[in-house]
Amino acid sequence: MTCAIRCHQLTKTYPGRPPVEAVRGIDLEIRAGECFGVLGPNGAGKTTTIEILEGLMPATSGTVEVLGMPWDKADREIRQRIGISLQETRLSEKLTVMETLTLFRSFYRQGPDPAETLARVSLQEKANALLKNLSGGQKQRVALACALVGDPEILFLDEPSTGLDPQSRREVWAIIEEFGRQGRTVLITTHYLEEAERLCNRVAIVDRGRVIACGTPNELIATLGGEHVIEFAVAGDDRGPAVAWDDLPAVTEVRGDHGKYALSVTQPHVALPPLLARVNESGRELTGLAIRHASLDDVFVRLAGRHLEEDSVEGAPQ
Amino acid sequence: MSTPSPPKRYSPYLQLVLSRVREFYREPEALFWVYGFPLIMVIALGIAFRERRMEKFTIDVETGPAAEATLAALKPDDRLVPAVYDAATCRDRLRTGKTDLIVIGTPPNYVIRFDPTKPENVVARDVVDRRLQQAAGRKDAVTIKDEEAQEPGGRYIDFLVPGLVGMSLMGGGLWGVGFVTVDMRIRKLLKRFLATPMKRSHFLLSIMTSRMLFMIPEVLIVLVFARLAFGVRIFGNSFALLGLIFFGSVMFSGIGLLLASRARTLEAISGLMNLFMLPMWILSGIFFHTERFPVAIQPYLRILPLTPLIHALRGVMLEAAPLSSLAGDLTIMVAWSEGRAVRLGLRRRTSNLLPGFRLFPCATGFASAGTREQLRTFLQRRNWLSLNLQITMNLQITILDND
Ligand SMILES: Nc1ncnc2c1ncn2[C@@H]1O[C@H](COP(=O)(O)OP(=O)(O)OP(=O)(O)O)[C@@H](O)[C@H]1O
Ligand SMILES: [Mg+2]
Numbered sequence: 001m002t003c004a005i006r007c008h009q010l011t012k013t014y015p016g017r018p019p020v021e022a023v024r025g026i027d028l029e030i031r032a033g034e035c036f037g038v039l040g041p042n043g044a045g046k047t048t049t050i051e052i053l054e055g056l057m058p059a060t061s062g063t064v065e066v067l068g069m070p071w072d073k074a075d076r077e078i079r080q081r082i083g084i085s086l087q088e089t090r091l092s093e094k095l096t097v098m099e100t101l102t103l104f105r106s107f108y109r110q111g112p113d114p115a116e117t118l119a120r121v122s123l124q125e126k127a128n129a130l131l132k133n134l135s136g137g138q139k140q141r142v143a144l145a146c147a148l149v150g151d152p153e154i155l156f157l158d159e160p161s162t163g164l165d166p167q168s169r170r171e172v173w174a175i176i177e178e179f180g181r182q183g184r185t186v187l188i189t190t191h192y193l194e195e196a197e198r199l200c201n202r203v204a205i206v207d208r209g210r211v212i213a214c215g216t217p218n219e220l221i222a223t224l225g226g227e228h229v230i231e232f233a234v235a236g237d238d239r240g241p242a243v244a245w246d247d248l249p250a251v252t253e254v255r256g257d258h259g260k261y262a263l264s265v266t267q268p269h270v271a272l273p274p275l276l277a278r279v280n281e282s283g284r285e286l287t288g289l290a291i292r293h294a295s296l297d298d299v300f301v302r303l304a305g306r307h308l309e310e311d312s313v314e315g316a317p318q
Numbered sequence: 319m320s321t322p323s324p325p326k327r328y329s330p331y332l333q334l335v336l337s338r339v340r341e342f343y344r345e346p347e348a349l350f351w352v353y354g355f356p357l358i359m360v361i362a363l364g365i366a367f368r369e370r371r372m373e374k375f376t377i378d379v380e381t382g383p384a385a386e387a388t389l390a391a392l393k394p395d396d397r398l399v400p401a402v403y404d405a406a407t408c409r410d411r412l413r414t415g416k417t418d419l420i421v422i423g424t425p426p427n428y429v430i431r432f433d434p435t436k437p438e439n440v441v442a443r444d445v446v447d448r449r450l451q452q453a454a455g456r457k458d459a460v461t462i463k464d465e466e467a468q469e470p471g472g473r474y475i476d477f478l479v480p481g482l483v484g485m486s487l488m489g490g491g492l493w494g495v496g497f498v499t500v501d502m503r504i505r506k507l508l509k510r511f512l513a514t515p516m517k518r519s520h521f522l523l524s525i526m527t528s529r530m531l532f533m534i535p536e537v538l539i540v541l542v543f544a545r546l547a548f549g550v551r552i553f554g555n556s557f558a559l560l561g562l563i564f565f566g567s568v569m570f571s572g573i574g575l576l577l578a579s580r581a582r583t584l585e586a587i588s589g590l591m592n593l594f595m596l597p598m599w600i601l602s603g604i605f606f607h608t609e610r611f612p613v614a615i616q617p618y619l620r621i622l623p624l625t626p627l628i629h630a631l632r633g634v635m636l637e638a639a640p641l642s643s644l645a646g647d648l649t650i651m652v653a654w655s656e657g658r659a660v661r662l663g664l665r666r667r668t669s670n671l672l673p674g675f676r677l678f679p680c681a682t683g684f685a686s687a688g689t690r691e692q693l694r695t696f697l698q699r700r701n702w703l704s705l706n707l708q709i710t711m712n713l714q715i716t717i718l719d720n721d
Contacts, residue, residue: 056513079515086513090505094344095337103337106328107514130344150514 003068004154004185005030005053010062012048012209022048024209025062032153035176035186037200039193039296041308045209046189047087050158053187054084067153080109083152085143087159087189093132097123097142100131101149108150121145121175137168144175154185161195173199193296193308205300212303221294225252226264229298230271233260233288234279243282248274255301259287262301264294330516334524335531338498342532352494352532356486356540363482363605364475364548374399375442378408378417384424391453392421397445418442425454476551479544480631481604483537484566488598488624490536491570492577492591494529499578500587526571533567554634558641562634565648566627569655573623598624626650 005028012023022045030036038046051057053064055071055078064071066078091100101114111117118124121141126134131142140160147155157176161169176199180186190196196203197217204214213220221227237259245263246254250271253264265271268291279286300308342348377400379388385402392400400421403411411417412431418439419432428450432439502508511521544550552559577594581587598604601611602624611619619625626647633639633647641648 054513056509076515079513084510084513086506086510088506089510091507091510092337092341094341099337099340102328103333104514106330106333107511107516109515146510 002032003029004032004034004066005036005187006065007049007053008063010049010052010064011060012045012052012057013060022209023052023059026206026209026211028053028204028211028214030185030187032185033183034201035180035188035199037196037203038187038189038206039191039196039203039300039308040189040206041191041300041304041306044191044206046191046206047158048209049206050156050187050189051086054082054156055079056084080150081152082154082156083147083150084156085147085158085160087162089143091131091139091142091146094130096128096130097134097145098127100142101145104146105149111149111151114149117145117149120148120178122171135168137164137171140164140168140172141175144172148175148179152184154187155179157186157188159189159191161190161192169195191308193300196296203296205296205303207300207304213299217296220296220299224264224294224298224302226250226266227294228265228268229292229294230263230265230268230275231261231288231290231292232263232275232279232286234284235259235287236284240283243278243284245275245278248278253302262298264298331520331524331527334516334520335527338524338528339531342528352490352536353539356482356536357543359482359485360479360540360544361547363478364544373397373438373441375419375438375445376417377401377442377446378403378411378420380405380408380420380422382422382424387425388421388428388450392446392449395445395449398442398449419446421446421450425450473548475544475548476636477607477632478605479540479548479550480635481628483540483563484602484624484628484631485599485604486536486540487533487563487566487627488570488595490533491529491567491572492574492595494532494574495525495571496574496578496581496587496591497584499525499575500581500584503578503582504584522575525575526568529571530564530567533563537563552635554636554638555640559631559634561641562627562630565651565655566631569623569627569651572655598622601625603628620646621650623651623654 007026007028010023010026010028011021014020014022024045026045026049028036028038038049040046048057052059053066055064055066055075067081069078071078095103097118098114101117105111105114105117115124115127118127121144123138123141123145126138131139134142144157144160147157155176160176161172164172173195176186176188180199186199188195188199200217202214202216203220204211205220206212213223245251245261248263248271250265250267251263252266255262255264263271263275272291276286297308300306375398377392377398379385379392379400379402381402381404389400389402392398405422408417408420408422408431412420412433418436419430419442422429422431430443430446432443434440499508502511512518541550541552573594574591577590578587581590601608601619602622603619604624608616608619608625608629626644630639630641630644630647630651633644634641
């Protein structure tokens, strides 16, 4: 298996008072043809990492190879073969979609016709619209098209769907999936676990500039010891003696407190009856209950002690 | 839709220029500031400084026994507007500048009260003096006939137009290149471009090229309008003038790029550019001749980039000077253009575009073939001027580095 992108002991410290250690020793090997996700909360160092890999920012230390070549030796050659979408770019508002794509296309020696790329992101009918008249989702698709316009072997995407509504997000995912089906490599950063689970063959979870876990979503979830999570909430948890939940059958792990709990379980149907019995025995009242598949968020919570997405709430079924 | 056609070739340089041009003409406000503003300046200043020969002087005659007689003596001269007031009012009016002078007394003893530091008051005093002498019976010893000389080329508007052309080259170059570049950097568009295989020289050349394209109508409008409305003529070689305008534009675009190389916000670049332009608005001889400033600071005025440009523009437009006689001016301009090229060379990511970039100043340098010898001696001697220039540049670079 050849490596599309490889980095070794990557670190980046932004100078300042105090200096910010944004990346503290990251090793990654992204294989050709896979979709690799870098998942982490805000400020984890995702953008810093991906921009170093894209050759847009010098690393403080460590080595980077893209398509087997280091950036300082083969800058132009690598750039011809990759496509990049930055986390935040405001393309010229006064240009039309077609003009923008033609401009970007002109930088590459090969690649499909701009009109063809436009069709790949389903924006044909907006070809002659000025960028300022597009919606956020459409603009994001133009940005994607600009990354695709040189027929790249590797696509670097920094949070391509952040800030988009669910519909636009699905459209963006469809474009990325289509690209992946051609056997091309994708490196994507995100802080949406749904995005990582849906798109990525392998995921590196980063926190505070380090990779805290790496593997396929299933492998990572398997480290929890159970593929399912029972979330439940009880009222009156501070009454009486504390109850232990971890000795219930099929339960591998317990998280949470103050009446809201999440149990990692191997077999929910085995764990559930004794759980309900224990709630009753302890004189507490069940106010919520849900069974779901374990997610990467559960992995993140176990490793980092907090949630990936600030807005998700543990153990709060309706 | 997808009929197989031979792969099209796109020229990145052309595409970059095209995008700049499109962005420009789709921005009506920018169009106004670039094209309307210099025109308004020409019109306003041209009218303000037109036809000033029939100047009238306001004369106050202080109340007294001979006031009416004095009034009658002054009235026939149509340059004078005399009136009688009491002593207090007269003084008040003189102090507040409502009158040019006060005539007091009865013949044969007059007093004229005026402010000798104001040239027009001195002129008024002489006119009144002559009138009163004539009224008292003095006869002219000789006759003098006035012949009016108001040739095109010698009027204020003729002086002003090259200055305004220089000013608009400066403003356009700095804003059109510096501001646009910083704006692109803030929008992360510059980074996005650098993420593609785009050649940096194409990018910078395209910015320069589009600036040249926008500059042509800008200068033409002013020159043509000044010609039609005020009869401002070009006495020198039009190609020499064209060359100078081109060179000036390149120089200021380069300086704009230099200023933009460090600024991280639009406020920073605006401040930096105003700071840079302000001294030149006043000191580079746009509106009046630099010789009016004290001799001690003249050498410093001369090394500001706008001063030699305007001086050379005036030389060619008004005095039909050949470029070879403007070697001094051109040398300073080359130094400014080269200075920023060197500065760009210091920047890691832009270093490889130096060859394409130096092309402009060098080409212009060679165009003024007669000056090369002078240029060499100048550079060999490393006289005070080049030393000064280097100090200015270093200062500027340090300021930028600390930004
Ligand atoms: N130019 C900079 N100068 C100083 N510190 C920076 C700079 N850019 C980023 N940082 C800091 O480095 C850390 C990592 O930032 P980075 O942008 O890589 O995070 P991220 O994972 O992309 O976050 P987000 O999900 O919000 O995009 C943050 O603490 C940030 O404050
Ligand atoms: Mg980021």
